[in-house]
Amino acid sequence: MAPAAAELNLASTELPGRRHQRHRYDLPPPPAPAGWARSLTRQLAAVEGDDMWGGRRKGGTGPQRRAAVIGSQGHGKSTLVRALSEVLPREYRQPPQPLGQFVTARGPYQLYDCLDPDDFRSRLAVGAGQLSGSLLVVSAQDGPLPETREYLAAARAAGVARIAVFLGMRDLVDDVDIETIVELEVRELLDEMGYRGDHCPVVHGSALEAMRQGRSRKGRRDVVRLAEALDGHFG
Numbered sequence: 028m029a030p031a032a033a034e035l036n037l038a039s040t041e042l043p044g045r046r047h048q049r050h051r052y053d054l055p056p057p058p059a060p061a062g063w064a065r066s067l068t069r070q071l072a073a074v075e076g077d078d079m080w081g082g083r084r085k086g087g088t089g090p091q092r093r094a095a096v097i098g099s100q101g102h103g104k105s106t107l108v109r110a111l112s113e114v115l116p117r118e119y120r121q122p123p124q125p126l127g128q129f130v131t132a133r134g135p136y137q138l139y140d141c142l143d144p145d146d147f148r149s150r151l152a153v154g155a156g157q158l159s160g161s162l163l164v165v166s167a168q169d170g171p172l173p174e175t176r177e178y179l180a181a182a183r184a185a186g187v188a189r190i191a192v193f194l195g196m197r198d199l200v201d202d203v204d205i206e207t208i209v210e211l212e213v214r215e216l217l218d219e220m221g222y223r224g225d226h227c228p229v230v231h232g233s234a235l236e237a238m239r240q241g242r243s244r245k246g247r248r249d250v251v252r253l254a255e256a257l258d259g260h261f262g
């Protein structure tokens with residue numbers, strides 16, 4: 028005759044005759060095969076886009092910040108990336124840094140020099156959350172162009188919270204009024220794209236002048252001011 032349910036005490040794992048056997052879900056999981064956990068960690072890091080912006084995982088003091096350098100083709104993105112990573116270590120009396128890296132008072136920076144808006148969008152799709160912000164480069168000679176707008180739209184759509192602006196190629200513009208007008212245009216465009224234009228830092232300068240050693244103290248100062256603006260705005 029079958030025992031009554033109360034006698035079996037179905038809610039308990041301690042059924043009659045199985046008093047010394049633990050429930051199978053209480054058993055420890057089987058040991059992971061060697062190398063399995065390490066491999067999974069690497070895979071997860073890739074999925075989370077750990078290297079999406081060419082970032083280092085270790086090194087320097089303070090947190091690693093990542094910024095994507097965006098802006099129309101030919102407006103001086105790559106030249107600015109070079110200027111920041113060559114001029115800042117000299118100005119701050121630090122050891123030389125690899126291209127795209129520099130260290131400010133707040134810690135190390137990794138810049139990613141975008142190839143085009145598609146490159147930016149594809150990286151944002153995986154690693155937008157890792158960006159401290161984007162550094163928008165606009166030539167003071169040309170002002171914002173359709174590609175500038177395209178980059179900002181992509182940043183906005185992916186939720187990039189902060190934009191800092193470098194208004195470059197100042198050496199090619201002799202009229203201060205033109206620089207002022209271009210700055211206004213950039214701030215208007217930022218407003219239009221959903222960023223608060225009057226809150227974004229806009230630093231004027233010339234990356235090329237900054238790299239001409241000995242020639243332009245002023246050029247180098249502009250690069251230092253840009254690094255300080257990034258610290259202030261991106262944190």
Ligand SMILES: Nc1nc2c(ncn2[C@@H]2O[C@H](COP(=O)(O)OP(=O)(O)O)[C@@H](O)[C@H]2O)c(=O)[nH]1
Nearest residue numbers: 099100101102103104105106195196233234235
């Ligand atoms: N005169 C001048 N030329 C610059 C300056 N910055 C960049 N250039 C030149 O502009 C051209 C495009 O610059 P590049 O950095 O390749 O632009 P990118 O396409 O945005 O990466 C190159 O020939 C640079 O030497 C600048 O501050 N002054």
Ligand SMILES: [Mg+2]
Nearest residue numbers: 104105106140
């Ligand atoms: Mg380039």
